[in-house]
Amino acid sequence: MTIEEKIAMLEEIMDLDEGTLSVDDNLEDYEEWDSLSKLSLIAEVKKQFGKVLSTNSIRSFKTVQDICDYFED
Amino acid sequence: MFGVFNNISIEGIQTVVPSRIVNNLDFADRIGERRCKKQIRLTGIKERHVCAPGQTSADLAYAACSKLMKNLRWEPDSVDVLVFATQNPLFIIPSTAFFLQKRLHLSQDCVVFDVNLGCSAATAGIQTVSSLLQGARPGGRGLLVVSDPTYYTEETNPDELADQMLFGAAGSAVALEKTEASISPIYFKNKSDGNRYRAIFRAPGGKFIMDGEGVFQFAINDVANDIADFRGEIGISTDDVDYYSFHQAQALLLSTLDDACGVESEKELRSLEKYGNTNGSSPLVTLCVHEQELKKNETANILMCGFGVGLSWCSIYTTIKTSGIYPLSYCDDIYPWREEN
Structure with a gap:
């Protein structure tokens, strides 16, 4: 996945308009980074990688970049 | 535990719900329109049936059992087991199953008790009743009834309200019979x-x-x-x-x-x-x-x-x-x- 695709995926998960997010954005600044978005991210990781995203990993995500990095592995 | 019952058949399944419907979109003013629509989209839950004030798990359980017994023409004295699975019993002591036994006019030969299980209750309950029927006479009959109420909520905390918007009220009963001619394990x-x-x-x-x-x-x-x-x-x-x-x-x-x-x-x-x-x-x-x-x-x-x-x-x-x-x-x-x- 390119960085643009990852950001687009996250915008889709967070129900944001295309082009809203940039890599340096803090997730906590978005009210859309809510419990439902976190469940959607868990679902996406399971679908793409077949693994379960842990609550600790989710807590460690501070910026959009952190999530993009996770999808690198 | 993995296992198999070769002598039990599911004879009937009955479900009742209260008639009152709440639309989850109506909670938009309390949790915010964006969040409300997102929740409905992701959870898929648009509407739910809720109990009238005062209506209990036992009201739904009784209705499900009595309708099922009537449909199957099961006489009250032919029932050997009644297990009520709920997270919302009417009393602390005794099991609400005894109250259901009374209302359903089941005999004293019937084994009755509650099981405190939640969302696994239908399947775990079928296993429980099938196990209990192993000791019954040929043709022995068991009822599993699973029921939990949900009420219209005045909750205003958005996080708690979002949880409550998931749940609907229902009661379901399963009739199980001990038989030598079970169509399937x-x-x-x-x-x-x-x-x-x-x-x-x-x-x-x-x-x-x-x-x-x-x-x-x-x-x-x-x-x-x-x-x-x-x-x-x-x-x-x-x-x-x-x-x-x-x-x-x-x-x-x-x-x-x-x-x-x-x-x-x-x-x-x-x-x-x-x-x-x-x-x-x-x-x-x-x-x-x-x-x-x-x-x-x-x-x-x-x-x-x-x-x-x-x-x-x-x-x-x-x-x-x-x-x-x-x-x-x-x-x-x-x-x-x-x-x-």
């Missing part, structure tokens, strides 16, 4: 994990607490793996299964679960859109909601799985005579048990 795989007892939790007098992320991870990992293992242990492939009926937790979870254990989405029946997450009864509610489709064939190979509080998860696989699956009906009765001496 009943396979089960029943598992528990006390290490996660706090994942869904309520202390006496306290609030309902759910670790949504933890439960989601549990479902798409532990439950999904066990459904796949269960098919392997029985020796069937997903082609052998006509329908899946899973606990109606929410739509995103079910779709992810389907993906994770190779379930074709068109075989996975749902009832959550109009009835919500109906707790322990939900796999049974779903079968009753889809009874017309199921009745296109005389029998159906059904894999049910309930999972939740405990943590507890249990799968059942069997062939069901579809003539015994009755259409969903309404119950608005309230029995004034507080006025009894």
Whole structure:
């Protein structure tokens, strides 16, 4: 996945308009980074990688970049 | 525990819900329109049936049992076992099952008690009643009834309200008979994990607490793996299964679960859109909601799985005579048990 695709995926998960997010954005600044978005991210990781995203990993995500990095592995 | 019963058949399944419907969109002013629409989209839950004030788990349970007994022409004195699975008993002591025994006029020879299980109650309850019937006479009869109420909420805290918007009220009963001519074995795989007892939790007098992320991870990992293992242990492939009926937790979870254990989405029946997450009864509610489709064939190979509080998860696989699956009906009765001496 390119960085643009990852950001687009996250915008889709967070129900944001295309082009809203940039890599340096803090997730906590978005009210859309809510419990439902976190469940959607868990679902996406399971679908793409077949693994379960842990609550600790989710807590460690501070910026959009952190999530993009996770999808690198 | 994995096992099989070769001498038990499911004779009937009945479901009742209260007639009052609440539309989840009506909560937009309390949790915000954006969040409300997102929740409905991801959970798939648009409407739910809720109890009238004062209506109890036992009102729904009684209605489900009495309708099922009437449909099957089961006389009260022919019932050997009654198990009531609920998280909302009427009393601390005794089991609410005794109150149901009285209302249903079951005999003193009947074994009755409550089981405190949540969203695994339909499947774990079928295993429990099937086990109890092993000691019964040939033709012995058992009733499992699963019921939890939900009420219209005045809650204003958005996080708590979002949880409450998941749940709908229902009561379902299953009639099981000990028989030598069972049309199919009943396979089960029943598992528990006390290490996660706090994942869904309520202390006496306290609030309902759910670790949504933890439960989601549990479902798409532990439950999904066990459904796949269960098919392997029985020796069937997903082609052998006509329908899946899973606990109606929410739509995103079910779709992810389907993906994770190779379930074709068109075989996975749902009832959550109009009835919500109906707790322990939900796999049974779903079968009753889809009874017309199921009745296109005389029998159906059904894999049910309930999972939740405990943590507890249990799968059942069997062939069901579809003539015994009755259409969903309404119950608005309230029995004034507080006025009894």
